[in-house]
Amino acid sequence: MSKATNQLLASILVNSVYEMRNYPVVLLNTVLSPFSFLLIITLASRGALFGEAIEGGLVMTMFSAGTSLQADLSHLKNDFKLQDVVVATPTSAFVYVSGMTLSELIYASPALVLLSALFVVYVHTTLLGLAAIVGVMMLMFLSSVSLGFLLATISSDIVQSYAFSRLFTTLFSTIPPVYYPITYIPLPFRYLAYLSPTTYASEIAQNAAGLLSQSELDLALAWLILAATTAVFFVITVKKSRWRDR
Amino acid sequence: MGSGELVCDGIVKRFSNGKVALSSVSFATPTSGIFTLIGRNGAGKTTLTRILATLLEPNSGRASINGLDVMSDANELRHRIAVVPQEGRTVSWMTPRQTISSYLMWRGVGYSESMKLADVAIRRVGIDAYGMKMNSTLSGGIKRKVLVAMALASDADIIFLDEPTTGLDPISRKQLWNVLTDLGKERFVFLTTHYLEEAEAVSDRIGILNDGRLLSIGTTQELRSRLKYRYALRIPGTGVDLPPFEGEKFTRRDGETQVMTTEEDAAKLSRELVNRKVAFSMNPVDLDDIFYYIVTEDERSKEARPL
Numbered sequence: 001m002s003k004a005t006n007q008l009l010a011s012i013l014v015n016s017v018y019e020m021r022n023y024p025v026v027l028l029n030t031v032l033s034p035f036s037f038l039l040i041i042t043l044a045s046r047g048a049l050f051g052e053a054i055e056g057g058l059v060m061t062m063f064s065a066g067t068s069l070q071a072d073l074s075h076l077k078n079d080f081k082l083q084d085v086v087v088a089t090p091t092s093a094f095v096y097v098s099g100m101t102l103s104e105l106i107y108a109s110p111a112l113v114l115l116s117a118l119f120v121v122y123v124h125t126t127l128l129g130l131a132a133i134v135g136v137m138m139l140m141f142l143s144s145v146s147l148g149f150l151l152a153t154i155s156s157d158i159v160q161s162y163a164f165s166r167l168f169t170t171l172f173s174t175i176p177p178v179y180y181p182i183t184y185i186p187l188p189f190r191y192l193a194y195l196s197p198t199t200y201a202s203e204i205a206q207n208a209a210g211l212l213s214q215s216e217l218d219l220a221l222a223w224l225i226l227a228a229t230t231a232v233f234f235v236i237t238v239k240k241s242r243w244r245d246r
Numbered sequence: 247m248g249s250g251e252l253v254c255d256g257i258v259k260r261f262s263n264g265k266v267a268l269s270s271v272s273f274a275t276p277t278s279g280i281f282t283l284i285g286r287n288g289a290g291k292t293t294l295t296r297i298l299a300t301l302l303e304p305n306s307g308r309a310s311i312n313g314l315d316v317m318s319d320a321n322e323l324r325h326r327i328a329v330v331p332q333e334g335r336t337v338s339w340m341t342p343r344q345t346i347s348s349y350l351m352w353r354g355v356g357y358s359e360s361m362k363l364a365d366v367a368i369r370r371v372g373i374d375a376y377g378m379k380m381n382s383t384l385s386g387g388i389k390r391k392v393l394v395a396m397a398l399a400s401d402a403d404i405i406f407l408d409e410p411t412t413g414l415d416p417i418s419r420k421q422l423w424n425v426l427t428d429l430g431k432e433r434f435v436f437l438t439t440h441y442l443e444e445a446e447a448v449s450d451r452i453g454i455l456n457d458g459r460l461l462s463i464g465t466t467q468e469l470r471s472r473l474k475y476r477y478a479l480r481i482p483g484t485g486v487d488l489p490p491f492e493g494e495k496f497t498r499r500d501g502e503t504q505v506m507t508t509e510e511d512a513a514k515l516s517r518e519l520v521n522r523k524v525a526f527s528m529n530p531v532d533l534d535d536i537f538y539y540i541v542t543e544d545e546r547s548k549e550a551r552p553l
């Protein structure tokens with residue numbers, strides 16, 4: 001196996017395999033949180049928003065990967081000084097973070113599998129719609145992971161890092177209409193929701209599954225904004241994250 | 247085994263809060279054996295170690311190890327170095343074996359090979375009994391040894407250990423000295439410590455850092471030879487009245503009176519004490535004395551210096 005594969009594997013072992021083996025309860029957590037929203041929305045809407053809630057769960061599971069990544073990286077960096085240990089090895093920031101990120105996908109996988117099963121059974125879409133939903137999920141994942149890495153490398157202690165991650169979870173996932181249509185929000189506040197990239201993500205997903213009908217223009221705009229914010233997060237992360245301290 | 251040099255040239259580190267941790271540190275030392283940095287809390291040991299280990303950017307100045315610049319050749323250098331940070335801790339949900347193995351994998355070693363090397367290193371630092379236990383259940387000293395084992399399991403020929411023996415019991419500490427001494431025969435070890443008898447016992451060369459400046463560097467012998475007063479007399483109690491002599495007199499932490507003086511006056515004082523039938527000891531100054539003397543001189547001269 002190549003050196004990079006071994007390095008990638010090391011991050012995965014440390015951040016997920018060894019951890020899960022010892023604290024299986026962390027897995028339960030990643031399954032429970034999207035499902036708790038799913039349940040509340042479904043019950044409150046008497047089933048009407050079940051499809052939206054499933055899609056919301058999928059989008060949010062991808063998005064929370066970034067939040068978890070940030071928490072894990074900060075913990076390893078600040079409490080164990082693991083980043084110092086790894087920086088002084090041939091492992092690059094990219095390989096280290098890729099491994100850590102794959103770990104987050106491993107954690108997310110039970111939720112993703114369950115939600116996808118529900119999606120296949122209850123939500124009907126075309127092949128193109130499916131591609132759109134997968135694309136949106138990937139963009140969400142990339143932007144949240146970038147943001148997570150950036151915040152983890154610039155935070156100097158775990159409390160500060162948790163404060164950031166709570167803030168961005170609330171801003172990007174609790175407030176925006178991810179689990180229900182944006183039309184449920186009274187008009188003046190709707191514009192606020194459009195400040196969050198997750199709003200566009202869920203609109204695209206809802207449109208793709210026929211749960212919402214968007215004009216071509218709105219759809220194109222949503223894609224554009226989502227891609228642009230992802231690109232911006234990614235570029236800021238590449239430029240501003242600190243592998244070696246300053 | 248590298249026969250090169252570690253060179254620092256005008257290294258300055260100012261943190262974002264304005265604190266100047268290193269003000270123009272320059273020195274060179276061969277990259278063989280053990281080099282130990284000593285200095286008071288906040289002297290800048292960790293800051294310098296982190297700059298040399300490619301973990302922290304200096305504000306200005308250059309540093310290189312065996313010809314590799316810590317900034318521009320960092321990627322190449324990172325194949326050759328291993329670091330145990332001062333506040334490094336073992337990840338709680340792993341075993342020592344998993345800890346060392348994953349570190350080696352980050353260095354590019356394959357899984358099964360890394361496990362074999364981990365076992366060898368675990369035996370070498372004498373913690374065989376704990377290899378498969380969860381880190382969270384180990385005592386602080388064993389956890390430190392796991393981190394040291396990690397560095398020595400690697401193929402790095404330059405090893406940075408920032409206070410590796412802090413928190414070890416006296417016997418474990420001496421066991422680790424043996425490990426370090428062995429290590430110093432094959433590779434270059436850059437060490438920091440607050441235990442001066444340890445620095446004296448294991449180091450080939452010693453640097454004294456105070457308030458961001460390197461005050462002196464060399465073998466214990468060389469450091470001593472640069473002092474004005476190279477002999478130490480210790481007399482129990484504080485009430486000793488001594489004839490005039492050239493040198494320093496102070497009370498040690500253990501309550502003894504200590505005199506540091508020239509060879510000539512040491513002979514004069516000891517004749518006097520023998521005549522008076524006062525018990526005392528006379529030795530060449532040890533690293534403790536040298537450190538105390540150099541650092542207090544520096545602090546006194548700073549107080550005297552106008553701002």
Ligand SMILES: Nc1ncnc2c1ncn2[C@@H]1O[C@H](COP(=O)(O)OP(=O)(O)OP(=O)(O)O)[C@@H](O)[C@H]1O
Binds near residue numbers: 263287290292
């Ligand atoms: N990130 C930082 N931001 C601001 N100041 C810092 C930072 N890190 C260290 N310092 C300051 O720089 C100085 C040198 O610190 P350093 O940790 O290098 O000392 P040290 O010699 O290793 O001390 P000790 O023996 O206590 O470990 C100290 O005054 C410290 O407070």
Ligand SMILES: [Mg+2]
Binds near residue numbers: 291292293332
């Ligand atoms: Mg220190």
